[in-house]
Amino acid sequence: MRPPAKAESSPRRPADRVRRRPGPLRRGAVLAAAALTAGLLAPTTPGLAAPAVPAAPSDTEAKLAKLEKQAKALAKDYRGELVALTEARKAAEKASGKADGVRRELRAARDRTGDLAAEAYKSSGVDPSLQLAFAKDPVRSLNDAAAAEHLAERSGEQVRQLNTLVAERRAADADASEKLKAAERKVDELKKRRAKVAALVEKYTPEAPSSGVTASSNGDHPPYIGMEGITSRMAKVRDAVVARYGGKIVSVGCYRADGGGGEHPLGRACDFMLSSGGSMPSGEMAALGDSISQHAIDNADGLGVMYVIYKQRIYDMRSPGWDPMEDRGSATANHYDHVHISVF
Structure with a gap:
């Protein structure tokens, strides 16, 4: 008797070998x-x-x-x-x-x-x-x-x-x-401080820029830039600072049309430069800036100073005390190379 035939197994497809x-x-x-x-x-x-x-x-x-x-x-x-x-x-x-x-x-x-x-x-x-x-x-x-x-x-x-x-x-x-x-x-x-500020600003009559205000009467002075168009009060502050420190100040710049919305286009601000070309001032000139700033603050009442900016700080007479300012990116923008003084 012949042995039973073995069932033929179908060959595995390639795909079956990888389906694991x-x-x-x-x-x-x-x-x-x-x-x-x-x-x-x-x-x-x-x-x-x-x-x-x-x-x-x-x-x-x-x-x-x-x-x-x-x-x-x-x-x-x-x-x-x-x-x-x-x-x-x-x-x-x-x-x-x-x-x-x-x-x-x-x-x-x-x-x-x-x-x-x-x-x-x-x-x-x-x-x-x-x-x-x-x-x-x-x-x-x-x-x-x-x-x-x-x-x-x-x-x-x-x-x-x-x-x-x-x-x-x-x-x-x-x-x-x-x-x-x-x-x-x-x-x-x-x-x-509204009441105190109201009393403070009441002391100073608003002034319009005057085309007749130009140079100082103090004789020798540093180079002036933008003197036409500043107020009489600003000219008074400029003259007081120059009379005291004029021989050391590099230059003074006041009126400019592109003041960025501040006091310069209004003729109510001046910058007292301590160096040129945007460079940081020397230690001696930086100390001079400290002295100018303090002089303006100490005499603010008589001169009509509204605020002082120096070394990335501001001292506002309407809110006394130094306040830090944001970093604006350069010695000039951060007021390290000059003292900014604004008046009422």
């Missing part, structure tokens, strides 16, 4: 991609986790608009620009703008992270640059620790960037909040 359960590394990569998309990634690098994005302050713009309105009203009542308040308001606006910029960067970074996660998921957790190797030997590649590590590194770098941006965002929001509170405190301080 994904190895743990591949499954981890896919899960990592999914978690990354959801913002819940805990990367293989210890200490990394996708951060939660802090909510943006909802009332900053309204507070800034209110500050601007209050600043304009106070400047009108106090008869001149309140530089300390203007500086505080601009600092708050700048800090708020920086916070907005960081928020935009953070959104872009999260979008890039989401794109990476989607890319990884669509390719079964495999970076496109590795797909060729996978195609040649899928089993070996899927179990290749280097491939999984490469994907983890890319994911980890994205999360590091997100963590950095979130930290920057929180710091920017905190800075904006503090600058805003500082400006609000300045408004409150000025409001409390």
Whole structure:
């Protein structure tokens, strides 16, 4: 009797040889991609986790608009620009703008992270640059620790960037909040002094610029720039400073049309230069600036001085005391190379 015929086994198709359960590394990569998309990634690098994005302050713009309105009203009542308040308001606006910029960067970074996660998921957790190797030997590649590590590194770098941006965002929001509170405190301080300031400004009759006011009568004086168009009160202050320090002052500049909204275009401000060309003054000249500033403050009542700016600080007679100013980027803009004096 012939033995029963053995059933012929069908040959395995090539595809069957590679359809194996994904190895743990591949499954981890896919899960990592999914978690990354959801913002819940805990990367293989210890200490990394996708951060939660802090909510943006909802009332900053309204507070800034209110500050601007209050600043304009106070400047009108106090008869001149309140530089300390203007500086505080601009600092708050700048800090708020920086916070907005960081928020935009953070959104872009999260979008890039989401794109990476989607890319990884669509390719079964495999970076496109590795797909060729996978195609040649899928089993070996899927179990290749280097491939999984490469994907983890890319994911980890994205999360590091997100963590950095979130930290920057929180710091920017905190800075904006503090600058805003500082400006609000300045408004409150000025409001409390309203009666005293009203009595102070009442002492000085408003003056219009006079084309007849030019040079000092003190004889020898430093080079003058923009003397036509200053008020008589400003000329009086100029002459008093030049009489005391004229031999040492480099130059004096007063009226200029492009004063940036300050007192120069009104003929109510002069700059007493301590160096030239935007350079920092020597120690001796910086000390001279200290002396000029203090002389103007000590004699403010008789001269009609409204405020003095020197060394990135302002002393306003309507709110006595030195207040720091924001960094404007240069020795001249920060008033290190000259003393600025404005009058009522």
